[in-house]
Amino acid sequence: MPPLRTLLALPVSLALLGLIPAGSMAPAPPASDSVLSQFVTRGKAPAAALLAHEESASRFAHAETATTTDGTSGANVRPGNAIRLADHFRAGSITKTFIATVVLQLAAEHRLSLSDSVDAHLPGLVRGAANDGRTPTLRALLTHTSGLADFTAETSGTVPVTPVQAVHIALTHTPSERGRFAYSNTNYVLLGMIVEQVTGRSYAAEAERRVITPLRLTGTSFPGARRSLPDPHGRAYATDGSDVTELDPRVAGAAGELVTTLGDLNRFYAALLRGDLLPPRQLREMLNTRTAHGSYGMGLYPVELPCGTTVWGHNGRISGSYVRTAATVPHSQLRSSGDTPMSGGTPIGPRVLTFRVNTDAIADPDLEPALLAAEFCPRTP
Known part of the structure; x- marks a missing residue:
């Protein structure tokens, strides 16, 4: 496989799996999930993921790029390096x-x-x-x-x-x-x-x-x-x-x-x-x-x-x-x-x-504090 820096990055995909208590309306995606996608754009990571937990609810989100193996747009496209919830690291x-x-x-x-x-x-x-x-x-x-x-x-x-x-x-x-x-x-x-x-x-x-x-x-x-x-x-x-x-x-x-x-x-x-x-x-x-x-x-x-x-x-x-x-x-x-x-x-x-x-390495060091603030600081109306 060629080094990732030589591969052509295609649009970022972001997936969210929320475990919502029964009877609840699905909430809008948290701000931290939006910041997560920036780890593979501004941060230049092949893939990123988060798992948040509060009381009885958990939330998993991941973002990754799609890449081509021959350096041409749209040809031989395969998923990037998606991180799954159960992955060891x-x-x-x-x-x-x-x-x-x-x-x-x-x-x-x-x-x-x-x-x-x-x-x-x-x-x-x-x-x-x-x-x-x-x-x-x-x-x-x-x-x-x-x-x-x-x-x-x-x-x-x-x-x-x-x-x-x-x-x-x-x-x-x-x-x-x-x-x-x-x-x-x-x-x-x-x-x-x-x-x-x-x-x-x-x-x-x-x-x-x-x-x-x-x-x-x-x-x-x-x-x-x-x-x-x-x-x-x-x-x-x-x-x-x-x-x-x-x-x-x-x-x-x-x-x-x-x-x-x-x-x-x-x-x-x-x-x-x-x-x-x-x-x-x-x-x-x-x-x-x-x-x-x-x-x-x-x-x-x-x-x-x-x-x-x-x-x-x-x-x-x-x-x-x-x-x-x-x-x-x-x-x-x-x-x-x-x-x-x-x-x-x-x-x-x-x-x-x-x-x-x-x-x-994360190319943009501001992303980590931004993610923590998005997750733990209440949103202002």
Whole structure:
């Protein structure tokens, strides 16, 4: 197949599947669905999709271009790269929310403390170029305030590495100012190693046991070294148009390995933010941005929209995929005790939106905030 940038784009198609409560009139298409179509025009993505959830209603929309295989208008036309609701895809740094959830569960169980130094669990590993594992704490790793360099600045997120190799790459660089927010994938690679050190099981096994299985996230997995995506799935493209559907997840590890679906991400973030996965104290820690000076909590970050609404979530970028989840926090539904059984049923409470494109770059950076505002801000008459 020729690179997508050489194919002739035909008009964008936009499809909408709404699950409307019985007896209701079908509403006008939401403004966010109109913004979605711009991801394949202004944003230059082959295809885009969103899944929105609020209480008992879900809405799925997708947009894609049609392309010709010979560069001539109307000849040999085939659909572009439509994204289906059930498709599996790589979620990149959304993995960090899962890892942070596991770490905070372990803190709630008193199996570790967020005040522990890295050295307390991985003695002697973080040394070199003025790095010292006796200084950064687990809290600093979770909030990206450790000062540790990002190993992917060297690998560009395309070279498979072991966790130890990733850390050693980072340690060839002097740390940035400790206590200042500086996003670094190395932080979450270390957290994955610490989960294994504390529990005797891999971060993937712990996430599956503690999050994926209880919530029945049947489309979510940590693939390890498996290069292929589970069926069903579409294609994934790098920014130059090359097909990167096959990818070794060890390019990201605990910082971005996850494979999932739109529905699973909405279910996960709804359960997390309504208090099903963490006791109130740990959920408050997760949503506390003071350590990172307002930029980041723990595996989550807030965005205040123009209408004053704040949404919480994370984005994920890995070769061939960009995904973003955002949700409101239902403070009234946060539990008053840590005894909060998890439910495998339909999430209630938070309003959640996940959107994705099947490439790792969006040409117009204004589209993401426009989509979030269109979804979460009330329309003016």
